[in-house]
Amino acid sequence: MNSLDFSIVFQSWPYLWSGLLFSLALTAAASVIGMILGTCFALTQHFEVPVIGRIVRAYIALIRSIPLILVLFWFFFLVPIVLGHLSGNGRPIPIGATWTAFITFGLFEAAYYSEIIRVGLRAVNRGQFEACQALALSTFDTYRCVILPQVLRVASPIILSQTIILFQDTSLVYVLSLTDLLGAASKLAQLNSRLVEMYLVVALVYLAISSAASQCVASLRKRYAIAGSRR
Amino acid sequence: MLQDNTARGANLPSAIVAVEHVVKRFGHFTALSDINLSVTAGEKIVLCGPSGSGKSTLIRCINHIEKHDGGRIVVAGVDLTDRVTDINSVRREVGMVFQSFNLFPHLSIVENCMLAPMKVRGLSSEEARERAMGVLRQVRIHDQASKYPGQLSGGQQQRVAIARALCMQPKIMLFDEPTSALDPEMVKEVLDTIIGLARDGMTMICVTHEMGFAREVADRVVFMDRGTIVEEADPETFFRAPRTERAKGFLQQIIH
Numbered sequence: 001m002n003s004l005d006f007s008i009v010f011q012s013w014p015y016l017w018s019g020l021l022f023s024l025a026l027t028a029a030a031s032v033i034g035m036i037l038g039t040c041f042a043l044t045q046h047f048e049v050p051v052i053g054r055i056v057r058a059y060i061a062l063i064r065s066i067p068l069i070l071v072l073f074w075f076f077f078l079v080p081i082v083l084g085h086l087s088g089n090g091r092p093i094p095i096g097a098t099w100t101a102f103i104t105f106g107l108f109e110a111a112y113y114s115e116i117i118r119v120g121l122r123a124v125n126r127g128q129f130e131a132c133q134a135l136a137l138s139t140f141d142t143y144r145c146v147i148l149p150q151v152l153r154v155a156s157p158i159i160l161s162q163t164i165i166l167f168q169d170t171s172l173v174y175v176l177s178l179t180d181l182l183g184a185a186s187k188l189a190q191l192n193s194r195l196v197e198m199y200l201v202v203a204l205v206y207l208a209i210s211s212a213a214s215q216c217v218a219s220l221r222k223r224y225a226i227a228g229s230r231r
Numbered sequence: 232m233l234q235d236n237t238a239r240g241a242n243l244p245s246a247i248v249a250v251e252h253v254v255k256r257f258g259h260f261t262a263l264s265d266i267n268l269s270v271t272a273g274e275k276i277v278l279c280g281p282s283g284s285g286k287s288t289l290i291r292c293i294n295h296i297e298k299h300d301g302g303r304i305v306v307a308g309v310d311l312t313d314r315v316t317d318i319n320s321v322r323r324e325v326g327m328v329f330q331s332f333n334l335f336p337h338l339s340i341v342e343n344c345m346l347a348p349m350k351v352r353g354l355s356s357e358e359a360r361e362r363a364m365g366v367l368r369q370v371r372i373h374d375q376a377s378k379y380p381g382q383l384s385g386g387q388q389q390r391v392a393i394a395r396a397l398c399m400q401p402k403i404m405l406f407d408e409p410t411s412a413l414d415p416e417m418v419k420e421v422l423d424t425i426i427g428l429a430r431d432g433m434t435m436i437c438v439t440h441e442m443g444f445a446r447e448v449a450d451r452v453v454f455m456d457r458g459t460i461v462e463e464a465d466p467e468t469f470f471r472a473p474r475t476e477r478a479k480g481f482l483q484q485i486i487h
């Protein structure tokens with residue numbers, strides 16, 4: 001007990017690996033859903049779409065002011081009840097823990113990405129819009145080919161930072177009895193009484209992935225800083 | 232007498248741009264009041280006047296980037312005054328070059344020139360590239376085609392901006408102080424490009440204070456002050472013997 005024994009980590013690697021894959025899959029899915037929805041949300045704000053724009057703004061304000069874990073509870077316990085009522089027979093319709101996790105994380109991220117993109121849209125020079133108008137580009141092409149690509153480039157470091165936070169937050173799925181990397185490690189740790197080894201290794205894995213992503217952020221920052229200064 | 236000419240010009244089929252009694256307000260501020268201007272196909276107009284006189288506002292009304300509040304604007308046969316159903320049918324025919332270039336920084340030079348022809352004119356990517364390279368050669372910048380705007384000098388960027396507009400094969404070109412954001416040594420290359428266009432017969436309206444350029448290409452100099460057209464004349468007459476005090480004062484300022 002006194003000496004560290006890492007053999008348990010190697011023996012149980014497949015289980016840890018599956019936990020890690022779940023964390024990564026959840027991060028990837030949530031960031032894709034978040035990007036698509038977040039961009040749409042940001043555009044409703046940018047165009048000041050009547051009614052919908054206000055609803056979206058309220059939604060974003062709400063999501064950003066409550067902890068993710070609460071959102072998870074809501075979706076897991078409340079949405080089935082709401083669905084049950086909507087379907088008419090009143091009995092809750094369970095949507096399953098995995099679906100809950102993917103949808104909740106996606107919707108949660110959308111609120112954060114949306115704010116990043118909204119700010120990015122405001123930062124685009126008015127001249128870019130005017131050049132598109134002068135070239136007779138449609139509004140759709142203006143945003144798809146000119147405005148959004150620039151916003152996403154400029155915002156990509158912040159978006160990636162947000163995604164790193166998301167990756168760490170995936171450990172919250174333990175409240176839904178789902179097993180992510182941290183969940184797998186803590187189950188194994190308790191099973192084998194090897195808490196120190198397990199938590200050390202898991203910390204290293206988080207560190208490795210987050211710092212690789214941070215490197216990515218840094219290099220993106222540098223690249224766009226140069227492009228910006230030359231402009 | 233000038234008013235007569237303008238009014239008659241507006242009714243001729245050769246008037247490619249007709250601006251009649253146009254008013255433009257920003258809130259309570261009147262930026263343009265009762266502007267009349269008629270441009271025939273192939274004509275080159277130089278617009279000048281003190282800062283804030285409404286030059287930019289006027290040319291931006293011509294491609295409907297600004298919407299006028301009163302009067303009538305007809306461009307290439309389309310009346311911009313009625314509820315404009317298809318502004319873009321006018322904008323397709325009107326190229327515009329801005330003081331600050333406004334190139335798309337995330338696209339390469341050739342892609343900057345290909346985008347609108349593909350999206351608006353429906354060219355294939357090969358056709359658009361071929362056309363873009365042809366026009367870039369015309370403005371003598373084809374060797375930079377794969378670079379990005381941020382890698383080019385101001386003068387080169389402005390020539391790309393001209394090429395980008397030309398790739399739409401417009402009937403009219405609008406220039407809003409195309410050289411005033413440039414270092415002095417780059418002004419000439421851009422002006423030479425515009426002069427080349429003028430020689431090819433392009434109809435153009437150019438806001439500029441470059442007198443040498445105006446003398447060389449302009450058929451008419453239009454002098455604006457405080458939202459009105461104060462004086463119109465051929466460049467020789469205008470620069471040598473301006474009729475109004477305001478034009479005299481203005482010319483003295485830009486010479487010194």
Ligand SMILES: Nc1ncnc2c1ncn2[C@@H]1O[C@H](COP(=O)(O)OP(=O)(O)OP(=O)(O)O)[C@@H](O)[C@H]1O
Pocket residue numbers: 257260262280281282283284285286287288289
């Ligand atoms: N979007 C706007 N909102 C409010 N006022 C405006 C707007 N655009 C222009 N103006 C005002 O209208 C007047 C004419 O502006 P405009 O840009 O047409 O002048 P200009 O002759 O092009 O001047 P410059 O030589 O400085 O470019 C100015 O007083 C300006 O402040």
Ligand SMILES: [Mg+2]
Pocket residue numbers: 286287288407408
């Ligand atoms: Mg101006």
